[in-house]
């Protein structure tokens with residue numbers, strides 16, 4: 001598994017419910033097409049450069065084709081959101097964790113609350129973290145028909161066809 005060092009902005013705030021500290025990290029604003037991926041606990045778990053990712057381009061095409069085949073008409077915004085939120089289906093597991101782009105870091109590790117104090121506990125800083133790069137080895141080895149099925153079931157789970 002390839003790893004990459006990434007510079008991120010770090011903010012520390014306090015959970016309003018249990019008062020534990022919570023670290024938020026952000027890519028720089030100019031990091032176009034780059035994304036941090038979070039685990040379901042809200043921990044950073046991977047990094048992806050979507051603009052360089054051939055599988056992302058292929059997957060976007062596939063999603064558009066499935067929508068067309070099923071006569072689903074929806075806005076461009078919704079299509080792009082759908083593509084990214086279901087894109088985890090193409091990704092290899094990382095440390096036995098499924099990659100899920102719909103996850104974010106908005107949850108407290110301790111109590112699950114999503115409410116945080118706006119006040120920073122320490123000054124904002126820039127740190128370097130090392131994260132695995134998202135890969136698509138398994139997806140790359142399956143046939144088109146299987147990819148179509150997998151993507152379609154992801155779209156079904158996202159209520160695209162009702």
Ligand SMILES: [Zn+2]
Pocket residue numbers: 015016017018019020108109110111112113
């Ligand atoms: Zn909490």
